[in-house]
Amino acid sequence: IHTGMPTYFLRFSGCNVNCVYCDTKDSWDTKLPSNKTINFTKESLLGNIKTVLKENPNIRRISFTGGNPLLYTDALESISLELYQNHPQTIVNYELPGWYLEEELWGVKAMDIDLYRVGILHNHYSIDIKCPSSRLDKNKALDECLWNAEYTLQLIMFLYKYSYERFKMNLRQLVSLKAVIKDQDDLDFLSKLMENNLFKILKDKINLYVSPCFDESNKMCSTVHIPTLLCHNPLFNGWRLSLQTHKLIGIQ
16 A cells, blocks of 8 residues: 555564564564664654654655564554654554464553554554464464464454544555465465455455565565466455565665
8 A cells, every 4th residue: 555655664673473484584583683683762763763754855654564563562652652743744554463462562452552642544554464374383374374363353343443433534544454375275274264254344444465475585486376366366356466665676
């Protein structure tokens, strides 16, 4: 939905999902060497963002990615609020794994980043549904992915009820759901997911994207021909192709 917009990306370390095909595995560890990470306080990070926005006036989008940004909910909540108050034209995007995060790590419902105060019109949530090819343990992959997808759909339903009932706003402004497809097992998983009652309720209300899988050398490794899938498979009617544009134009 925001493809091609000038964006300032902030990648946070630490991840509880650890996908097999992840292209930034060095972001999983919160204790990275000093040459691979910068330690920010909440205040210094906000100052950095403000400097970038001032020096790059065409940037109207900030994207928190990872790792898993939800590990830093408290800091991002206040940063989002500050940006909403002082840079209302700037979209804050959260790139999130659709995966359960233990309550003791963040203390509040995932993605409920104090929406009443932050301003629901200011944020966008790009959520990655994890397919079986992302899992190391193939014996548990299907059940594990289905459970986490159900959990993620419940959270999106929470956002839908909040955004529509309070603001009568279109959920497409707020949520994009993406699936990385590598093989037939992933297709079978998504077909099963589409039978979920929550998915049936939400599918016409959110942005749906499918993306090919890339290996660690940035070579596409999907055995599924996605253009054919989108053009001919009725289950994927309304889904759109998502590509990692920065890889295509040589930006790290």
